[in-house]
Amino acid sequence: MSSITHPNPYASWESRGFWEGAGRDQLVLQKCTTCGLVQHRPRGVCAHCLDSRGLEHFVASGRGLIYSYTVTEQNQAKGFVEACPYIMAYVTLDEGPRLLTVIVDCEPDAVSIGMPVAAGFASQERDDDELFAIPVFRLS
């Protein structure tokens, strides 16, 4: 999918809905039914109500617009050092929140701010039974 070897995500009970959803090819966000807040990153509570009772997960559209990006030419971290240059970006999702991601399957020069993108899911090689994946984005 991408030449990046994504590090396995750290999933706590607060965040595993996101990574498990990605394992089902779904972009999963949290919404508070009490106040209506849609939040990313996920938390154990609604950040505004400071309460978990109204918090639900839902499947988002997976569509959004590039808010900003950079072509990373140097990153010494494992999984990325040989993948440079790669495109790291903030995407503003149709549902509101912005998330950090990578834009894959496109030339660095083909990207610009404001372009529409859609989520894809990079599967993970793991030595346990978790079916996590990493949401990545492509120009759409």
Added chain:
Amino acid sequence: MSTAEFPTSVAIAGVYEHPSRFSPNKTEFQIMAECAKGALDDAGLTREDVDGLFGASMSMGMMGIVDLAEYLDMRPDYLDGTNIGGSSFVAHVTHAAAAIHAGLCSTALVLYGSTAASNAMAIGTGGTGGSNNPDTAFSAPYGMTTVGSYAMYANLHMNKYGTSSEQLAEIAVTMRQHAGLNPLAKMRAPITVDDVLESRMISRPLHLLDCCIISDGGGAVVVTSLERAKDLKTKPVQLLGCGEAVQHQGVGDSDLLTIAAKQSSLTAMKMAGIKHSDIDFAMVYDSFTITVLATLENLGFCGPGEGGDFVSNGGIGLGGQLPVNPDGGGLSSNHPGMRGIFLVIEAVKQLRGECGDRQVAGAEIAIAHGTGGTIGDKHSGATLVLGADR
């Protein structure tokens, strides 16, 4: 409880910048101890006078300030190991002032030391570290780097306002000109805008010379009451205003271009009761060229999007409309990972009028703004307004 005014009843009585930029034979605490001696000597005080200890470094975690007290064999009445990144020491001065004003201590020592360069630490391009940290759980899988986050800020600024790489390069060129006047600066050979643009791309649009250097180093600041400082060896520098703030991703909806400097400087400037035109020079955290541009806009020296013009044509050079970082900054003088203490030290030296070739003429009021963490991701901001004692 003191009845004197806050924060003007508090002053900086001594400062010291470690002269070394590469200290492979020293430890972090050793550098801090040498700086402590330097700043106390500068103030004309001794270790027995210190009853407040403040410090932070890249390796000091929980209990770090206690470890430091033990290393120095000090038993102060007041401890503060606040670590909010590179701005920590700017905040420490504020915290020390509050503690002194409240009568909790009378003479505070603020310390920093680092061996980042001799440890060959990849600060900007080392990635976010292990992904088994809840804090980086959503950035490590995507290859976030410090420079990458600043690069996304820069790209957004360029896209929205037409800011150019040439304008960012002007910042690096000016810092290098200043470093040429500072005998302690690590990088002193002049550079041109073309040199910056032709240097290796690290994370578009930021080139190698848009990034700060990595050095070893350290520093110390002595904070006490203005009343006491007036009787000491060195001319006191008065605290006129202070403020702190934080900016982050929120729930995924924050405006990336608005940084903590906006909030913390509003607090500090209001407290000081001054206008931008009253300020003679600025000490600004310059981890990257874009950091300077973003900070100057958010401090209100120019409007959003006007930073590119503001920094061009010598605007932030000595003799320009607002001299910035006459010591050469982190881009050329020193950057051991958490540069905030040098903002305070240089501001104080300038206000005392002892900076020789790089002296800002008639410097009476300075603003110092430290950024800690990462602009474009999450960061702290701490602002001080300082005044020469007249």
